[in-house]
Amino acid sequence: MTAVRRDLLPDSAEVGSSGRLSIGGCDVLELVSEHGTPLFIYDETHLRTRCREAVAGFPDGVAYATKAFLCGAMARLAYEEGMDLDVATGGELAVALRAGVPADRLVFHGNNKSSAELAAAIDVGVKRVVVDNSDELDRLENLHRTGYQAPSVLIRVNPAVEAHTHEYLQTGIADSKFGFPLDGGEAAAAVMRARASSAMDYHGVHAHIGSQVYATSSFRKALEVLAPFVEESGATELSVGGGLGVAYVGDETAPTISDWAHSVAEAAGALGIACRITAEPGRSIVASAAVTAYTVGVIKPISGIRTYVAVDGGMSDNPRPVLYGSGYEAFLARRTDADRTMPVRIVGKHCESGDVIVAEAMVPDDIAIDDVLVTPVTGAYGHSMGSNYNMALRPPVVFVSNGAARLVVRRETHEDLLRRDVGI
Numbered sequence: 103m104t105a106v107r108r109d110l111l112p113d114s115a116e117v118g119s120s121g122r123l124s125i126g127g128c129d130v131l132e133l134v135s136e137h138g139t140p141l142f143i144y145d146e147t148h149l150r151t152r153c154r155e156a157v158a159g160f161p162d163g164v165a166y167a168t169k170a171f172l173c174g175a176m177a178r179l180a181y182e183e184g185m186d187l188d189v190a191t192g193g194e195l196a197v198a199l200r201a202g203v204p205a206d207r208l209v210f211h212g213n214n215k216s217s218a219e220l221a222a223a224i225d226v227g228v229k230r231v232v233v234d235n236s237d238e239l240d241r242l243e244n245l246h247r248t249g250y251q252a253p254s255v256l257i258r259v260n261p262a263v264e265a266h267t268h269e270y271l272q273t274g275i276a277d278s279k280f281g282f283p284l285d286g287g288e289a290a291a292a293v294m295r296a297r298a299s300s301a302m303d304y305h306g307v308h309a310h311i312g313s314q315v316y317a318t319s320s321f322r323k324a325l326e327v328l329a330p331f332v333e334e335s336g337a338t339e340l341s342v343g344g345g346l347g348v349a350y351v352g353d354e355t356a357p358t359i360s361d362w363a364h365s366v367a368e369a370a371g372a373l374g375i376a377c378r379i380t381a382e383p384g385r386s387i388v389a390s391a392a393v394t395a396y397t398v399g400v401i402k403p404i405s406g407i408r409t410y411v412a413v414d415g416g417m418s419d420n421p422r423p424v425l426y427g428s429g430y431e432a433f434l435a436r437r438t439d440a441d442r443t444m445p446v447r448i449v450g451k452h453c454e455s456g457d458v459i460v461a462e463a464m465v466p467d468d469i470a471i472d473d474v475l476v477t478p479v480t481g482a483y484g485h486s487m488g489s490n491y492n493m494a495l496r497p498p499v500v501f502v503s504n505g506a507a508r509l510v511v512r513r514e515t516h517e518d519l520l521r522r523d524v525g526i
């Protein structure tokens with residue numbers, strides 16, 4: 103296999119004459135010497151460019167879905183670039199607020215928001231609460247009765263549209279835990295109730311059909327299904343959710359954020375949807391902005407079968423291969439453009455066989471112990487879905503740009519782990 107495709111790397115990635123990878127003008131091997139591995143390296147300019155592309159594509163408003171990757175610096179960056187932020191738990195809300203994002207730039211999501219979460223969101227004055235179900239309508243009514251303000255709401259609708267993606271990532275099919283079904287009349291009843299209620303201020307409709315969706319036709323299909331409902335429901339806003347897919351490996355291509363926005367606007371226009379159109383992308387903002395750097399610790403040939411390369415992270419910093427069978431590329435930071443001729447399986451250091459990073463990887467045949475191995479397109483749903491499995495310490499995050507690196511999340515320490523352990 104040839105060298106890794108350049109467009110899978112962050113925008114500012116460069117390869118020096120010696121073959122060494124730099125991102126944001128920072129040499130990756132030097133970043134590793136300073137911060138250790140595993141290490142998430144985000145290209146800040148790449149992040150800002152994608153945010154701006156989203157803001158330009160959705161002039162009526164666009165929220166960054168923080169579940170894809172969240173820390174204070176990311177929240178601040180998305181806000182600075184003009185995005186609202188989608189937060190789906192009290193925890194995401196707390197991080198965004200602490201980063202200085204004004205509450206009226208936050209869209210509050212969740213399919214099972216507690217009364218405490220709703221109360222906190224209303225107290226600070228979030229821009230929208232996206233209501234998922236009737237029990238949440240009850241909770242909002244109850245809160246209002248005890249003196250809470252009426253929040254601005256969107257009603258989350260399930261349009262029962264099959265998006266082309268992994269079944270775990272489909273959220274808009276009929277058999278789903280998310281939203282009010284459109285077909286059975288539940289969505290219409292919810293809108294009626296919200297419009298009549300003094301406990302909430304109805305603004306419109308939300309639909310999110312799934313994640314890692316490549317086909318803009320899937321979004322068009324959802325709009326077709328939703329158009330009559332949007333009209334009947336008196337919506338002044340329709341949020342099309344997030345879900346735009348990205349390329350992870352060599353043979354994949356994906357529409358750009360602008361392509362997606364353009365096709366949404368075009369379809370909405372053709373269908374006569376006249377209200378404001380908003381969106382909330384996560385993955386497409388952050389995925390290819392980052393790479394993960396690991397250190398190779400073990401190279402184990404099993405004769406006649408395969409060679410395992412074990413790195414110092416694994417399913418605790420990237421559970422996506424285990425959860426969804428997702429593919430990734432891998433290459434060596436010291437030989438970025440090298441041909442990759444040696445088939446290996448890249449695994450982590452966790453105590454189970456499923457702890458795979460790249461099941462069928464090709465790497466340069468001079469791969470050696472202590473080499474720094476890089477996996478690109480790890481900016482979305484890696485750090486955010488990371489865990490402490492085996493009491494692993496969650497990795498740090500650096501933002502790089504213009505030759506400077508800043509640590510935005512430090513590496514976890516054993517003290518961090520022990521601090522919550524209060525039972526002895």
Ligand code: LLP
Nearest residue numbers: 167310313314344345346382383384385483
């Ligand atoms: N809005 C809502 C209501 C969502 O549920 C999601 C993602 C988004 C926006 C952002 O979607 P995006 O643009 O990032 O596709 N852990 C999975 C992805 C789960 C997506 C959950 N919801 C993965 O690693 O592929």
